[in-house]
Amino acid sequence: MIELFASDTPNGKKISIMLEEIEFPYKVTAVDLGKGDQFDPKFIEISPFSKIPVIKDDKESVFGSGAILIYLAEKSKKFYDLDNKVKINQWLMAQMGLVGPMIGQYHSFYKFNKGKSKYGEERYHKITKDLYERLNARLSKSKYLAGEKYTIADIATWPWIARHEWHDIGLGKFESLSKWYMNIAERDAVVKGYNFMGAGEIPKP
Ligand SMILES: N[C@@H](CCC(=O)N[C@@H](CS)C(=O)NCC(=O)O)C(=O)O
Structure with a gap:
């Protein structure tokens, strides 16, 4: 059985969603x-940069959400x-x-360290x-990011947009991005994977 080492963050959720999708x-x-x-030497053996997510599959381990998504997609x-x-x-x-x-930097400045750096908050x-805006433009031309089919590119991106309530940007103002977001939010595997550590309901735009 695959062991997923993760926290309840967008990078962690990418992999729980993928594992739910592929059953x-x-x-x-x-x-x-x-x-x-993450700094435990035992963890660093499987995650050289001390980051989640990591998976262990039989004797093999894979770190980095992109590499893990490709690994699981190929498998x-x-x-x-x-x-x-x-x-x-x-x-x-x-x-x-x-x-x-x-967006990770935006969370760091705007959500977790508000008031410490006006420059950082404004920049991110x-x-x-x-x-x-760029994602919205893309999604006004195709149903999913890489075309007409749902792929690991959507699975990787969606959990970042799922933090929209932290962003104060107003996801609802971006019609195609919101439509893509809700379309994916309604998938059973996404609902389950999103909640893999008890995050609860997916926030609507
Ligand atoms: N490029 C990596 C980034 C992973 C990453 O930044 N993980 C964060 C949590 S979302 C982490 O483990 N942070 C711990 C730390 O920086 O100490 C991936 O896509 O897996």
């Missing part, structure tokens, strides 16, 4: 980032259509290098709003 049995080992579990042959691999990779890598890191607010 692979898994167990969750909670990594308490507040307590510093299950789901949500990673080889004919559309180039498009899926582009949107997946955009999430890894841009959507996650930038602007970048996050721009990401909403």
Whole structure:
């Protein structure tokens, strides 16, 4: 059985949602980032940068949400259509290098350290709003990020937009992004994966 080492964050939820989608049995080992579990030398053996998520599958372990999503997609042959691999990779890598890191900084300045840096709050607010606009523009042209099919690029990006209540940007103002968001929010596997650590109901726009 797959063991998922995670916390209740967007990066953790990507993998619980994927595991629910592909219906692979898994167990969750909670990594308490507040307590510093990620710095335990035993954890660093499977996660060299001290980050969640990580999975252990038989004797193999995989770190990094992008690598894990590709690993699980290849293993299950789901949500990673080889004919559309180039498009899926582009949107997946955009999430890894841009959507996650930038919105992550926004959370750090705006949600968790409000008032400490006006520059940081403004910078990441602007970048996050721009990401909403770019994603909205893309989704006004295609149902999902990489085309007409739901893929690991959507699974990677969706949990970041699921934090929209922290962003004060107004997801509802972005018609195509909201529609995509709600469409995915209604999937049973997403509801289950979102709640893998008791987060409760998915916030509506
Ligand atoms: N690029 C990594 C980023 C993972 C990441 O930043 N994880 C955060 C939680 S969402 C973490 O483990 N932070 C712990 C720390 O920085 O000490 C991925 O996509 O898996």
